[in-house]
Amino acid sequence: MILDQNSVTLFAEHLKSRGKQPATIESYCRDASGFVNYLRNHRLTVDQIEPGTLLAYQDHLRADLTERENSVRRTVIGIRQYFRFLTDKSLVKASPFDSVAIPQRDDRLRRGLEIEVIARLLEAASQSQPSWKGTRDAAIIALLAYEGIKANEIIALRWSDLMTDLATAYLHIGGSRARSIRLGPESHRLLAAYQRQYHTLNHPVLSQAKEKLMFISFKGRDASCPLPNMTRHGLKFIVYELGDKVGTKSLNTEQLRHFAVTHLIAQGMAPDDIMAHLGLRRLGNIAKHLASVDHARLANLV
Structure with a gap:
């Protein structure tokens, strides 16, 4: 089975039912949707997803999207929440990402705008x-x-x-x-x-x-x-x-x-x-x- 955007819609409804803020729902679902598209582009089924898949996606974000480390970190958190939802709903057997460490927060202060x-x-x-x-x-x-x-x-x-x-x-x-x-x-x-x-x-x-x-x-x-x-x-x-x-x-x-x-x-x-x-x-x-x-x-x- 290949994950599709319908599962992201269900994820959004789940977050809303738990009283999450609209901005949080939008952010988590954007992260989940991006990852679903990545899986489809690489023709990866649910059974083929492993911890290394998320690590490869992190590298993809850093290289292709020039994301800051904190943005990558937030994306990983969103994807982990999405897969926990899929597990709770028995859409996947178990989340392969709970063992993947969340990237360290980058607390360095960037040079500001003039x-x-x-x-x-x-x-x-x-x-x-x-x-x-x-x-x-x-x-x-x-x-x-x-x-x-x-x-x-x-x-x-x-x-x-x-x-x-x-x-x-x-x-x-x-x-x-x-x-x-x-x-x-x-x-x-x-x-x-x-x-x-x-x-x-x-x-x-x-x-x-x-x-x-x-x-x-x-x-x-x-x-x-x-x-x-x-x-x-x-x-x-x-x-x-x-x-x-x-x-x-x-x-x-x-x-x-x-x-x-x-x-x-x-x-x-x-x-x-x-x-x-x-x-x-x-x-x-x-x-x-x-x-x-x-x-x-x-x-x-x-």
């Missing part, structure tokens, strides 16, 4: 057409790079989560790390610009939507058919595409979140306040940023 890169990203985003897409993309970059909001948190934002007056703006972020944060002035300005453009859109898809999500997407090259929501994959593609435009290859949301830590430090925010702002429960990379901070470079971020 402020000039963020400026180029915002400029490239603002030039996107139509104009509502340009203001949307710029607002997304600001929330990632200046506020450190995660991709799955951004796509779940509703307009009712935004509280503003002339001088300040607060954003309520839901989910397992629910919190309310005060937006910086640039994030406030760019989000307000997008909000003005959003309210000019007059389309039944948006007006009839039960939930007014903040970030929408569209179909078609001319953006003639808006969609009332945005997927995590769609947001990450926007970031990747903008990075490509400004010469920062394979840009991802995690790099922008790391920049946000440096940015918030430069604004004089205390470590505990940064943790609360980002929805973190331990210092982690914040401490590394503080320990390795280049004060001359930091001064340029203020």
Whole structure:
């Protein structure tokens, strides 16, 4: 028997029934789906899968997809969960991967993005057409790079989560790390610009939507058919595409979140306040940023 995508669908339903967060379900199922495709491309049946198969797949990810070690590590964890599900449902006799060691976590702090890169990203985003897409993309970059909001948190934002007056703006972020944060002035300005453009859109898809999500997407090259929501994959593609435009290859949301830590430090925010702002429960990379901070470079971020 060769595994197919139907088993991934069952895996998703299983995770949902266990109350897993949508982002976790999407991540695990993406990992499982990628591995199923790998097995099919190599014509490997269930009986032929062995521990070495997962080790070979790890090498495939590192070589062909230029994945960072932590990404490979997360993928291995997702695949192991998938095979435990298959075992529990008697779709396979036993998981061949429980004996495979999970790759070590890479805790080295990568060199962060420069402020000039963020400026180029915002400029490239603002030039996107139509104009509502340009203001949307710029607002997304600001929330990632200046506020450190995660991709799955951004796509779940509703307009009712935004509280503003002339001088300040607060954003309520839901989910397992629910919190309310005060937006910086640039994030406030760019989000307000997008909000003005959003309210000019007059389309039944948006007006009839039960939930007014903040970030929408569209179909078609001319953006003639808006969609009332945005997927995590769609947001990450926007970031990747903008990075490509400004010469920062394979840009991802995690790099922008790391920049946000440096940015918030430069604004004089205390470590505990940064943790609360980002929805973190331990210092982690914040401490590394503080320990390795280049004060001359930091001064340029203020």
